[in-house]
Amino acid sequence: MSLLQLDGVSLRVGGLTAVREVSVAVPQGEIFAIIGPNGAGKTSLFNIITRVFAPSAGRVLVAGQDITAVPRHHVVRHGIARTFQNIELFDAATVLQNLLLGRHRFPHGGFTAQFAWTPAVRRAEIASRAAVERTIDRLELSAYRNAPVGGLPYGVRKVVELGRALATEPRLLLLDEPASGLNPEETRDLAFWIEDIRAELGITVVMVEHDMSLVSAVADRVMCMSMGEVLATGTAAEVQADPAVIAAYLGT
Amino acid sequence: MRFDYDTSYADAQRLLRHWPGRIAYAALAALLLAGPLVLPKFFIGEAAATFIACIMALGLMVLTGFTGQVSLGHAAFVAIGAYAEIGLLDAGLPFPLALPVAGAIAGLAGLLIGLPAIRVSGLYLAMVTLAFALVVEQAVGRWKSVTGGYDGAQVPDARLFGANIGGLVPFYYVCLAVLVLALLALINLTRGYVGRAFVGIRDSEAAAHALGIWVSGYKVLAFGISAAITGLGGALLAHQVQYVTPDVFSLNLSMQLVLMVVVGGLGSLRGAVLGAVLIGLLPTAISRLKALLPAVAAAQFGLETFIFGLVLAGFVLFEPSGLNGRWIKLRSFFEAFPLYRRRTFVRGKAYASSERHR
Ligand SMILES: Nc1ncnc2c1ncn2[C@@H]1O[C@H](COP(=O)(O)OP(=O)(O)OP(=O)(O)O)[C@@H](O)[C@H]1O
Ligand SMILES: [Mg+2]
Numbered sequence: 132m133s134l135l136q137l138d139g140v141s142l143r144v145g146g147l148t149a150v151r152e153v154s155v156a157v158p159q160g161e162i163f164a165i166i167g168p169n170g171a172g173k174t175s176l177f178n179i180i181t182r183v184f185a186p187s188a189g190r191v192l193v194a195g196q197d198i199t200a201v202p203r204h205h206v207v208r209h210g211i212a213r214t215f216q217n218i219e220l221f222d223a224a225t226v227l228q229n230l231l232l233g234r235h236r237f238p239h240g241g242f243t244a245q246f247a248w249t250p251a252v253r254r255a256e257i258a259s260r261a262a263v264e265r266t267i268d269r270l271e272l273s274a275y276r277n278a279p280v281g282g283l284p285y286g287v288r289k290v291v292e293l294g295r296a297l298a299t300e301p302r303l304l305l306l307d308e309p310a311s312g313l314n315p316e317e318t319r320d321l322a323f324w325i326e327d328i329r330a331e332l333g334i335t336v337v338m339v340e341h342d343m344s345l346v347s348a349v350a351d352r353v354m355c356m357s358m359g360e361v362l363a364t365g366t367a368a369e370v371q372a373d374p375a376v377i378a379a380y381l382g383t
Numbered sequence: 384m385r386f387d388y389d390t391s392y393a394d395a396q397r398l399l400r401h402w403p404g405r406i407a408y409a410a411l412a413a414l415l416l417a418g419p420l421v422l423p424k425f426f427i428g429e430a431a432a433t434f435i436a437c438i439m440a441l442g443l444m445v446l447t448g449f450t451g452q453v454s455l456g457h458a459a460f461v462a463i464g465a466y467a468e469i470g471l472l473d474a475g476l477p478f479p480l481a482l483p484v485a486g487a488i489a490g491l492a493g494l495l496i497g498l499p500a501i502r503v504s505g506l507y508l509a510m511v512t513l514a515f516a517l518v519v520e521q522a523v524g525r526w527k528s529v530t531g532g533y534d535g536a537q538v539p540d541a542r543l544f545g546a547n548i549g550g551l552v553p554f555y556y557v558c559l560a561v562l563v564l565a566l567l568a569l570i571n572l573t574r575g576y577v578g579r580a581f582v583g584i585r586d587s588e589a590a591a592h593a594l595g596i597w598v599s600g601y602k603v604l605a606f607g608i609s610a611a612i613t614g615l616g617g618a619l620l621a622h623q624v625q626y627v628t629p630d631v632f633s634l635n636l637s638m639q640l641v642l643m644v645v646v647g648g649l650g651s652l653r654g655a656v657l658g659a660v661l662i663g664l665l666p667t668a669i670s671r672l673k674a675l676l677p678a679v680a681a682a683q684f685g686l687e688t689f690i691f692g693l694v695l696a697g698f699v700l701f702e703p704s705g706l707n708g709r710w711i712k713l714r715s716f717f718e719a720f721p722l723y724r725r726r727t728f729v730r731g732k733a734y735a736s737s738e739r740h741r
Contacts, residue, residue, distance in 0.1 A: 181593055207595035219593075221586035223650060224579070231576075232583050236595040239576040248571040253396060256575065260392040299594060 132195050134159040134335045135180070135303055140189030142175050142359075149175040151359040152189070159302075162329055162336045164350035166343070166370070168379060172359040173339040174216055177305050181206050181213055193303065207236050210302030214292045214309060216339075222281035226272055226291050227263065229280055233298025234259040266294045270324065286317045293321075297328065304328065306338035310345050318345055325349050343371070355379070398570070415559055419552045427551050428623075429667060434558035435619045436663035437656045438565050440643040442613030444655035447644050449573060450605040451585030452500075453509045456516030457640045459496075460610040462523055462632035464489040464617025466530050469627065472539040479543060482561070482618050489614020490607045497606025501599050516637055524629040535628035538621045549622055558619055565612055569652055572608070581605055582650070613640075642691060646698045648705025657706035665690065 133156035142150040150172040157163045165173050178184045180191055182203040191199045193209045201209070212233075221229050237259065239245075240252035267273050270290050275283060280291055289309065296304055309325075310318045322345055328334050340346050346353055347367040354364040357379035363370045370376055399405045419427050443457050467488040471481035500511050523530045530536055541549045541557070548557055572578055580601050583591040591598050621627050639662055647658020669687050680686070702709055 183589070183592070202597075203592045204595050204597045207593065213593050215589065219587040219590040221583050221590065223586055224582055228579055228582070232579050232591075232594055232596075235576060235580060235583075242577070245572050245575045245577055246568040248575070252571075252575060253393070256396060257392045259576075260395070264392075295590075295594070 133157055134161075134194055135337065136192040136195075137176075137180075138190040138192065140176070140179055140186045140191065142172070142179055142184055143187045144175075144184075148359050150179065150186070153356070153359075153361055154189075155354060155361065155364065157303075157335060157337060159335055160329065160333060161351050162325060162338070162349050164346045164353045164367075165337065165339045165356060166341065166346060166353060167356035167362075168382075170358075171356040173356055174307055175359075176356075177213060177307055177339065180305065181211060207299050207301075210300075211305065212296035212299045212301035212303070213305035214289075214296055214307055216307040216311070218285075218288050218292055220280045220288060220292055220295075223279060225277050225279055226267075226275045226283075226294075227260075227277060229291055229295050230263040230266060230298045231259055233266075233295040234262060236299060237262075262300075263298055266297050269297070269327070270294045286313050289313060289317075289321075293324070297332075297334075301334060304334050304336045306336065306340075308339055308341065310340055310342045318342065321345070322348050343367070396574075419555050424551060427555050429664070431551075431555045431558045432623055433660055433663040434555075434562045435616050435623060436639075436643065436659040438558075438562050438619065439613045439616035439640055440647065440655040440659040441565055441569055441652060442609045442611070442616065443640045444644045444647070444649075444652060445569065445573075445581070445612065446605050446609035447641070448649040448651065448654070449578065449581040449585065450602060452504065452602060452605065453641075454512040454609075455509045455634075455637055455641065456512035456514070456519075457609075457613050458632040458634065458636040459512075459516040459519035460489045460493060460613040461617035461620060461636060462519055462629075463492045463610075464614025465621035465627055465632070466523065466536070467614070468618035468621045469536055469538055470529065472541075477543075478541040478548070482615065485618035486611045486615035489617065490611025492614075493610020494603055494607040496610075497603035500606065501602040513634075513637075516632075516634065520629055520632060520634075523632065530629070531627075533629060535626050538625050538627055541622050549625075554622060558623075561615065561619060565615060566652065566656070569612070573652065577601075577604075585650075639691075642695055646694060646705055648707030651705075651707040653710065654705050654707035657710065661706065662691075662694075665694070 135155075135157040137153055137155050140150060140153045141148065153172075153176060165176065167173055175184065179186045182198070182201060186199065189199075190197055193211060196209065198206065198209050221232060224232070238255055239259070240249060240255040244252050267276060270293065272287075272290060272294060275287060275291070280288060283291070289312070293306070293309065306325075310321055313321060325336055325338070326349055329336055338350075350367060352364060353367045353370045355362045355370050355373070355376045362375045362379055363373040365373075394400070399408060418430060422430070439457070439461060442460070443454060446452050446454055464485050467485040468481055471484055472478065476484065496512070496515050500508055500515075503511055524533050526532070527534075540547045541554070548554060573581070580591070580596045583594065583596055584598055584601055588598055617632075620631070624631060643658035643662045644655055645658070646661060647656070648654030666687060669690055673686070698705060704711075
């Protein structure tokens with residue numbers, strides 16, 4: 132059974148069809164890349180999976196479970212975490228607090244207990260902190276731990292967002308253009324982390340990415356979209372050689 | 384110069400971690416406890432009123448400072464707290480029970496108004512809360528059988544174990560105790576997952592949803608907690624003024640509360656307290672100042688409003704992070720001495736996020 136399965140998913144916004152009957156299955160443990168020209172509907176696909184939008188047709192299955200109609204804030208319980216194309220961080224909060232927000236779905240010692248900061252709350256906070264510190268170590272963020280994210284360099288902000296997604300302990304990680312705006316060195320780090328995340332944590336990664344060097348380096352399979360439709364799916368080399376894909380990129 | 388070395392995660396949770404801070408707060412506590420013994424009567428009353436202002440401002444800070452929801456109508460919750468207190472005492476509830484129940488009633492009202500209010504944000508939310516406050520003000524004036532209407536209502540004495548604690552000095556300690564309890568409860572709330580969720584909603588709703596935060600639920604919750612704390616202040620205010628009329632809860636009070644949280648520094652409980660102290664003491668300061676001004680200026684109508692406006696404009700222009708921001712800068716100046724850099728607090732490039740990809 133595949134971890135993520137889309138069955139004929141479509142999305143109409145206004146008169147426009149942003150996504151048209153997309154069907155795809157991503158097995159557990161795969162690194163799956165989605166490419167395509169601007170406005171192809173890649174982000175829209177992520178927004179459907181994370182329930183920002185309800186699809187106008189089709190179903191979304193995660194590990195066989197239908198999540199097409201779950202509330203938006205329940206998506207994370209199904210083990211799905213995402214990053215955003217235009218970084219969505221909590222700017223006034225520190226790196227540590229941003230990552231701790233990733234622990235929101237785990238137990239925290241009860242609501243009324245919060246007001247009294249009971250031992251149960253204290254233990255839960257320590258457990259969250261310990262979990263978050265593992266992510267900080269993995270992504271080498273310790274130098275920024277107590278810095279407000281609003282003032283951090285762009286590349287670091289992207290890593291913080293990745294860290295926050297990892298802090299939710301997902302099965303499926305959706306990365307929306309993780310390398311955009313990064314320099315070559317940062318992109319190499321990112322490639323390493325993506326492979327590391329899969330190998331060590333067993334997380335399945337679906338990423339939207341324009342940087343073909345990154346895609347070729349890490350992705351097992353690539354899907355190319357254009358105008359809301361899937362043009363081709365296969366290895367990076369196959370997809371890049373596909374005539375329909377070449378035509379879409381050349382704009383004919 | 385000082386560096387923090389945590390040797391365990393529990394260390395990082397401790398509230399007062401350093402000796403200078405502990406000594407300062409111990410001194411403050413001693414001052415506040417000894418205050419009524421040395422202060423003249425007028426200032427004891429003034430201090431109690433300031434504590435009440437702090438409690439009400441703390442309530443609004445939860446809503447506006449933490450979740451970023453504006454309310455121009457918090458006087459309504461003050462009113463609900465005050466009239467609930469009168470009603471409960473009239474019904475025979477003892478004061479120590481009536482006080483928290485009055486807060487809870489205001490909190491329920493907050494949940495109810497929060498339900499429709501969270502559908503809107505920004506300017507529209509400001510309008511909704513403003514309208515709510517006007518409705519409550521009118522209702523309080525007309526609903527004579529319950530509130531006494533515009534004629535006002537006498538507030539029953541606050542009694543603890545049979546003794547009247549409404550007197551100047553005991554009431555000072557009651558207000559101080561409630562303030563300390565409310566502050567501790569909110570400090571705990573805001574440093575845990577609920578406080579983080581509030582801030583998360585304020586800074587990015589899209590990310591908050593994706594992390595599993597039930598955004599609308601937490602917005603309503605913030606309304607409820609905020610209204611409960613502000614209502615608690617209202618219940619105490621009733622005892623402070625002893626005779627309650629609807630004009631106590633005018634738009635002016637709502638505006639002063641907003642002023643307190645903005646001037647204090649949004650997003651910080653310390654800011655709410657500092658702002659409430661400054662704004663709460665301003666009218667007294669102004670009336671003292673009047674004696675020193677030339678007669679023409681002192682007699683001017685609206686001098687008070689003018690100075691309030693001036694203070695707000697000054698903060699918005701020169702210290703947007705409020706009194707709390709000023710405090711943090713001062714503190715880090717001493718902690719980092721002699722290595723303080725102004726640039727530490729200059730914010731880096733801000734990155735715009737677009738609506739489309741949310
Ligand atoms: N909320 C929305 N309202 C209106 N139109 C939308 C909305 N979201 C997406 N669209 C439209 O859907 C189409 C696909 O957009 P989408 O953001 O999914 O593209 P994309 O493949 O992520 O592009 P890019 O590479 O620029 O990020 C675009 O034409 C876009 O204008
Ligand atoms: Mg996109």
